Amino acid sequence: MAALPLALRNVTVTAASGRGLLNIPDYTLPAGQSLAILGPSGAGKSTLLHVLSGLRRVSTGSVHWGATDLATLTETRLSAFRRRHIGQIFQDFLLFDEMSALENAAVARQFAPGPERAEILRRAVQSLTSLGLDPQETRRATTYSGGERQRIAVARALAQGPDVLLADEPTASLDRTSAERLTDDLLAAAQRTGLSLICVTHDPALATRLDRTLRLAHGAPEMSHAA
Amino acid sequence: MLPDLWSSLPNDAQDAGVLAMLLLPGVLIAVWNLHGIAPGALTRSMLRRYLPVNLVFTGLVTLSVALGVGLIAQERGLRQGSARAADRFDLIVTAPGSEVTAMLTAVYLQPNDMPLLGGAQYAEIAQAEGVDFAAPLAFGDSWQGHPVVGTTAEFITHLAGGNMTGRMFAAHEEAVVGALVPLGIGDAAVPGHGMADLADAEEAAHNHHDLRYRVTGKLPATGSPWDRAILVPVETVWELHGLANGHTAETAQQIGGPFAPEAFPGTPAILVKPEQLFQAYALRTQFSRGDMMAFFPGAVLSRLHGLAGDVRQAMSLLTLVSQILVAVAILAGLILITRLFARNLAVLRALGAAPRFLLAVIWSYAATLLTLGTVLGLGLGIGAAAVLSRILTARTSIHISAAPGWAELHLAAAFLSLSLICALLPGLLAMLRPPLTDLRG
Numbered sequence: 001m002a003a004l005p006l007a008l009r010n011v012t013v014t015a016a017s018g019r020g021l022l023n024i025p026d027y028t029l030p031a032g033q034s035l036a037i038l039g040p041s042g043a044g045k046s047t048l049l050h051v052l053s054g055l056r057r058v059s060t061g062s063v064h065w066g067a068t069d070l071a072t073l074t075e076t077r078l079s080a081f082r083r084r085h086i087g088q089i090f091q092d093f094l095l096f097d098e099m100s101a102l103e104n105a106a107v108a109r110q111f112a113p114g115p116e117r118a119e120i121l122r123r124a125v126q127s128l129t130s131l132g133l134d135p136q137e138t139r140r141a142t143t144y145s146g147g148e149r150q151r152i153a154v155a156r157a158l159a160q161g162p163d164v165l166l167a168d169e170p171t172a173s174l175d176r177t178s179a180e181r182l183t184d185d186l187l188a189a190a191q192r193t194g195l196s197l198i199c200v201t202h203d204p205a206l207a208t209r210l211d212r213t214l215r216l217a218h219g220a221p222e223m224s225h226a227a
Numbered sequence: 228m229l230p231d232l233w234s235s236l237p238n239d240a241q242d243a244g245v246l247a248m249l250l251l252p253g254v255l256i257a258v259w260n261l262h263g264i265a266p267g268a269l270t271r272s273m274l275r276r277y278l279p280v281n282l283v284f285t286g287l288v289t290l291s292v293a294l295g296v297g298l299i300a301q302e303r304g305l306r307q308g309s310a311r312a313a314d315r316f317d318l319i320v321t322a323p324g325s326e327v328t329a330m331l332t333a334v335y336l337q338p339n340d341m342p343l344l345g346g347a348q349y350a351e352i353a354q355a356e357g358v359d360f361a362a363p364l365a366f367g368d369s370w371q372g373h374p375v376v377g378t379t380a381e382f383i384t385h386l387a388g389g390n391m392t393g394r395m396f397a398a399h400e401e402a403v404v405g406a407l408v409p410l411g412i413g414d415a416a417v418p419g420h421g422m423a424d425l426a427d428a429e430e431a432a433h434n435h436h437d438l439r440y441r442v443t444g445k446l447p448a449t450g451s452p453w454d455r456a457i458l459v460p461v462e463t464v465w466e467l468h469g470l471a472n473g474h475t476a477e478t479a480q481q482i483g484g485p486f487a488p489e490a491f492p493g494t495p496a497i498l499v500k501p502e503q504l505f506q507a508y509a510l511r512t513q514f515s516r517g518d519m520m521a522f523f524p525g526a527v528l529s530r531l532h533g534l535a536g537d538v539r540q541a542m543s544l545l546t547l548v549s550q551i552l553v554a555v556a557i558l559a560g561l562i563l564i565t566r567l568f569a570r571n572l573a574v575l576r577a578l579g580a581a582p583r584f585l586l587a588v589i590w591s592y593a594a595t596l597l598t599l600g601t602v603l604g605l606g607l608g609i610g611a612a613a614v615l616s617r618i619l620t621a622r623t624s625i626h627i628s629a630a631p632g633w634a635e636l637h638l639a640a641a642f643l644s645l646s647l648i649c650a651l652l653p654g655l656l657a658m659l660r661p662p663l664t665d666l667r668g
């Protein structure tokens with residue numbers, strides 16, 4: 001897997017109102033490293049994740065994943081880039097209620113080109129299994145517990161075979177035990193596949209287990225530590 | 228070159244061609260939307276999530292298509308059925324008056340008070356050049372609600388088209404019955420005076436003539452009210468009503484023409500069969516004059532259908548408007564449902580689905596409802612027309628068949644293609660929405 005290093009240069013994001021949401025002069029993350037993004041509510045953590053996934057365009061500056069400058073991609077190519085390289089996990093899972101665990105985990109099959117579909121299914125089955133879920137179960141996603149649902153969401157992200165996993169407060173909806181289990185699962189997956197894990201989190205237990213920390217305040221980095 | 232080729236094709240091929248052309252836009256959109264994309268599981272997900280709403284939408288489409296299809300099928304069935312019923316009636320001559328009333332009386336056996344044509348007039352027509360036969364009619368009696376019609380053997384043979392079972396009446400008290408009369412050969416029927424329906428069956432019983440007809444023959448089904456009639460020698464009906472029987476003392480026992488003008492009691496209508504088809508026009512001209520009128524029932528019918536054509540057009544317009552309204556309502560509904568699904572759609576975009584994929588998901592969701600509704604509507608419309616036709620056939624004895632025709636298929640195809648085009652709209656709206664707006668719940 002060709003892991004992707006991240007390089008942000010002079011990134012600013014300005015809201016339509018003119019208010020500055022993000023201002024990151026310079027930040028790099030070597031391929032395969034894990035990063036915790038911390039900061040108070042409203043600091044711009046989610047905004048940064050959206051910038052990293054290309055869901056939000058920067059106002060100035062550039063976001064490079066390896067040799068790819070996100071600003072140069074059209075919407076369609078940006079979608080394809082996300083599909084191939086970036087897995088995402090959301091705070092409230094955002095699964096498809098009517099679908100089974102496997103259908104959810106392999107949902108990218110629906111919009112991936114034909115040749116990639118079998119591989120997505122294979123990885124979905126494998127990820128569900130290694131996360132302790134049974135891929136054969138046909139019950140709907142809504143019947144799973146919160147912790148299980150978040151693991152289905154992780155399997156969905158991993159099924160795409162990403163180089164980067166972006167997670168926005170993945171443990172926030174979970175109880176202590178589930179949160180710890182998920183942290184273990186995320187780190188194990190990162191270890192196994194060599195992907196870069198980037199987590200927005202308020203959970204110190206999760207933050208301390210990642211390689212690096214980026215603390216945001218008012219859209220700008222306060223200081224960065226190497227763990 | 229091409230137009231020539233087109234018009235040289237058989238009708239069915241042309242109709243099939245039109246159908247294919249009407250379906251083409253829908254098919255092209257489907258291909259364009261779905262090639263290389265397999266949105267099945269997500270489309271199913273949308274179908275399942277709002278199942279009751281989806282059923283209502285499908286039901287609306289079904290009803291609106293069924294209405295259009297049913298009207299077209301029914302109207303054509305009525306038109307063809309009434310025309311077929313008049314098929315064997317070439318030229319009708321009556322006293323001056325309303326052609327429609329005369330036609331209703333002679334062809335559809337509706338009881339009407341008609342002025343009579345006299346013996347001299349009848350003789351003139353019967354002997355005119357180019358007349359194969361001229362049959363008088365005599366009404367007034369019935370048996371268990373079946374009209375007893377007095378006429379001549381020639382006309383009955385013509386009506387039967389050579390397929391009569393049994394034989395023609397040969398005596399005054401013999402009868403030939405239409406296909407729908409519940410009497411077999413050898414059965415007897417005592418006629419009552421007037422058209423007795425069930426309500427005054429009692430009264431009708433006191434009104435019986437002192438005579439029984441013996442059935443000697445049965446006609447094949449003609450699809451006209453004559454199928455319910457009991458056909459007897461015209462002489463017998465005249466005699467039963469105390470009139471001269473059309474013949475002089477020497478020929479008193481004769482059945483059928485020629486009739487003696489001085490003994491001819493009069494007839495409300497004369498059914499004329501020309502020897503050659505072209506002579507029909509000359510005969511019509513000849514007998515359209517001060518003391519009588521001649522007309523082709525077919526021509527009167529097509530004039531009536533022409534009048535009904537305006538009504539038909541108004542109805543088609545109403546159907547079209549109702550279909551458009553239903554389509555608009557469904558479109559608005561689809562846009563709303565798509566908005567309910569917005570979060571899921573945004574997740575798809577975040578996971579790397581191209582904007583076009585959302586279009587494919589939403590369009591195929593809408594297309595499933597619309598196609599299902601159209602197909603069901605086609606079936607329901609044809610089914611309803613068939614049921615209605617049976618009822619009408621039973622009521623009028625005019626055989627009305629609402630067999631499915633090309634026009635219904637064309638209407639359904641046009642509706643489907645048009646609605647499949649409109650179904651792009653909710654998809655396009657979803658496609659253009661920035662995913663971030665819906666991702667932050």
Ligand SMILES: Nc1ncnc2c1ncn2[C@@H]1O[C@H](COP(=O)(O)OP(=O)(O)OP(=O)(O)O)[C@@H](O)[C@H]1O
Binds near residue numbers: 039044
């Ligand atoms: N489109 C927008 N227009 C204006 N302001 C916006 C817009 N999007 C986000 N913001 C603002 O930007 C700031 C950063 O938002 P963001 O969601 O990144 O915060 P966050 O750090 O993730 O906070 P939390 O921990 O509460 O999730 C917030 O104050 C938010 O109100």
Ligand SMILES: [Mg+2]
Binds near residue numbers: 045046047168
């Ligand atoms: Mg946030």
